[in-house]
Every structure is written in structure tokens, then in C-alpha cells.
Amino acid sequence: MPEQMNPPQTQDHQPGRETEMHPKPDYMPKFPGNGRLKGKVAIITGGDSGIGRACAVLFAREGAEVALVYLEETEDAVITAEAVKAEGKEALLLRGDVGDKTFCDTVIGQVIEQFGQLDVLVNNAAEQHMQTELTDITEEQLRQTFETNFFGYMYLTQAALPHLKEGASIVNTTSVTAYRGSPTLVDYASTKGAIVAFTRSLSGQLAEKGIRVNGVAPGPIWTPLIPASFPADKVAEFGATQPLKRPGQPNEVATSHLFLACDESSYMTGQVLHPNGGEIIGG
Structure with a gap:
């Protein structure tokens, strides 16, 4: 029996709220x-x-002004904005659905209006819905998962490209499930596989422009998506089967995004980093 990592808990809405998690x-x-x-x-x-x-x-700690795009979790977003401001930087909150192309166009317009430039795009928004049988994945669920997890990446990147100059960086959050699959998250894992292909393909297209495109494939990370996706008993065991015997924390993943966003990774494009607790990916 896997060791209990966190208290059993669930949330009844996607993509979940950090304010309702314990521990945070x-x-x-x-x-x-x-x-x-x-x-x-x-x-x-x-x-x-x-x-x-x-x-x-x-x-923000590394000097960036930040635009935070979120679906509807305003309380969480305000907490994040205050944390950004505590680092001495400005936070622009933009609420809406990244699966809506018009909203993505609006996001870019508001960022350019507010800051006058765009240097780093982190495509990270996601949702997932556990289903044990493929036939239980409804057309609505399939469409919604792809619209959030993949279409949103495509729409926002399309809108951002005219404003990205040489030296800019795009970082896409994919998942360990893109590489090993997930029997209970078939549609989610499929979107994450699409993100890997998107990252590799776009990196080749933008290389001559000096814009780098890379990805991060987290393993089991303790985020609101977990209690919002799984039964309480699964949440309690989450991450226990990894070689490091625990789930990762968000601050153990963000360093990979930072590395790919900044010039320290200037000779990397089309690549994916794997902060996953020791799981070997790709041999």
C-alpha cells in the first residue's frame, strides 16, 4: 500500500482552488x-x-513583470498577484477562458497596452477529468479538455508571435503522461502528447527568428488540479510510487520554466525538461 502523502480531500470543480487545499x-x-x-x-x-x-x-523575483491569466479562481489569483508585488514587480490579472481565441487575442492586446512588450510566454493552463473507460469520455469532455489544454496554447501563441522578438522564449507545460500514458486520463494525456509535438514543431519554425520554444513535463505535483481530479483515497496516495516517494511541489517545477525562459538555456530549443521525482523517461 503506498504511503499516505496528504490528507484525503476532493474538490468538485476544475481546475481547483489552492485556497481549499490542505496542506497548501x-x-x-x-x-x-x-x-x-x-x-x-x-x-x-x-x-x-x-x-x-x-x-x-x-x-518576479528574477525581475519580470507578470501577466497572470486564469479561468475564474479570482481569490487564488489575487493571492498570487500580491506575492508578485511583494517581489517588487507588477502583476496584471486577466480572467477568461484560454480555449476562446477572442479572449487570447485580448490577453495579448492588454499585455502590450500595459507593458509595451512581451518576452516570455508560459503556456500552462490545464484541466483533467478522470475516466476509467474510454467510452465514458463524452464529446463535451473531450472537446473541453483539448480546448483548454491544447487549443489555448495554439491560440495564445498565435496572438503573441507578432510581438515576440529575437531572444524571446516560449515555455509549454506538458506532462509525464505524454510519455508513459495514463489509463484513467486518456484525453488529458493525449493533449499533453500534442503539446510535445507542438513544442518540437514550432521550435523548428521559429529557430531562424531567434525565438526558442521548449517544454516542461512535470510528474505528480501537488496542485489544485489533483484534489479536483481524483477521489480522496487516490489524493492521499498521490506521488507515493515515484522513486523519490512523494509528490513534487510547484516551486520544484518552476525552476525548470525559469531556466528555459532565460538566457541560461540559450542553446536549447525543442527540448523538454522532466521534473518528475525520478521517473526515467525515454530510456
């Missing part, structure tokens, strides 16, 4: 900033909580 995820950066993103402007989708929140605070 650890999102604060572990180290002082070093100006890695000084003078930069970053957009982070799913920026209200989880990995998105950890990225927002870390990016």
Missing part, C-alpha cells in the same frame, strides 16, 4: 533572485495557482 502547495522560491529576467515581461496561463503561481513569483 509550496510555491515560494528557495533562493534569492539574480536578475535572470530583468526588464522582461512574461505571460503565464493558469497563473493563479499551482505551477503557474510558482512561476509567477519566481519570475
Whole structure:
């Protein structure tokens, strides 16, 4: 029997709220900033909580102004914005559905109006719905999962590209499930596989423009998506089967996003990093 990692708990809405979790995820950066993103402007989708929140605070500590795109979790988003401001940087909150192309166009327009530039795009928003049988995945669920997890990445990147200059970076959050699959998250894992292909394909298209495109494939990370997706007993065991015998924390993933967003990874494009607790991916 896997060791219990966190108290059993569930939430009845996607993509979940960090304010309702216990214990709270650890999102604060572990180290002082070093100006890695000084003078930069970053957009982070799913920026209200989880990995998105950890990225927002870390990016701010490293000098970036941050636009936080979120679906409806305003309380979480405000907490994240305050954490960004505590790092001395500005946070722009943008509420809406990234699966809506018009909204994505609006996001880019508002960021350019507010900050006058865009340097880093972190596509991170996601939802997932556990189903043990393929036939139980409804057309509505399939469409919604792809619209949030993949179409949103495509729409926002399309809108951002005219404003990205040489040296800009796109970082896409995929998942360990893209590489090993997930019997109970077939549609979610499929979107994450599409994100890997999108990352590799777009990186080749944009290389000559000096715009790098990379990805991060987290393993089991303690975020609101977990109690919002699984039964309480599964939540209690979440992450226990990884080699490190625990789920990861958002601040253990955001450092991968930062590395790919800043010039420290200047010779990397079309690549995916794997903060997953020790699971070997790709041999």
C-alpha cells in the first residue's frame, strides 16, 4: 500500500482552488533572485495557482513583470498577484477562458497596452477529468479538455508571435503522461502528447527568428488540479510510487520554466525538461 502523502480531500470543480487545499502547495522560491529576467515581461496561463503561481513569483523575483491569466479562481489569483508585488514587480490579472481565441487575442492586446512588450510566454493552463473507460469520455469532455489544454496554447501563441522578438522564449507545460500514458486520463494525456509535438514543431519554425520554444513535463505535483481530479483515497496516495516517494511541489517545477525562459538555456530549443521525482523517461 503506498504511503499516505496528504490528507484525503476532493474538490468538485476544475481546475481547483489552492485556497481549499490542505496542506497548501509550496510555491515560494528557495533562493534569492539574480536578475535572470530583468526588464522582461512574461505571460503565464493558469497563473493563479499551482505551477503557474510558482512561476509567477519566481519570475518576479528574477525581475519580470507578470501577466497572470486564469479561468475564474479570482481569490487564488489575487493571492498570487500580491506575492508578485511583494517581489517588487507588477502583476496584471486577466480572467477568461484560454480555449476562446477572442479572449487570447485580448490577453495579448492588454499585455502590450500595459507593458509595451512581451518576452516570455508560459503556456500552462490545464484541466483533467478522470475516466476509467474510454467510452465514458463524452464529446463535451473531450472537446473541453483539448480546448483548454491544447487549443489555448495554439491560440495564445498565435496572438503573441507578432510581438515576440529575437531572444524571446516560449515555455509549454506538458506532462509525464505524454510519455508513459495514463489509463484513467486518456484525453488529458493525449493533449499533453500534442503539446510535445507542438513544442518540437514550432521550435523548428521559429529557430531562424531567434525565438526558442521548449517544454516542461512535470510528474505528480501537488496542485489544485489533483484534489479536483481524483477521489480522496487516490489524493492521499498521490506521488507515493515515484522513486523519490512523494509528490513534487510547484516551486520544484518552476525552476525548470525559469531556466528555459532565460538566457541560461540559450542553446536549447525543442527540448523538454522532466521534473518528475525520478521517473526515467525515454530510456
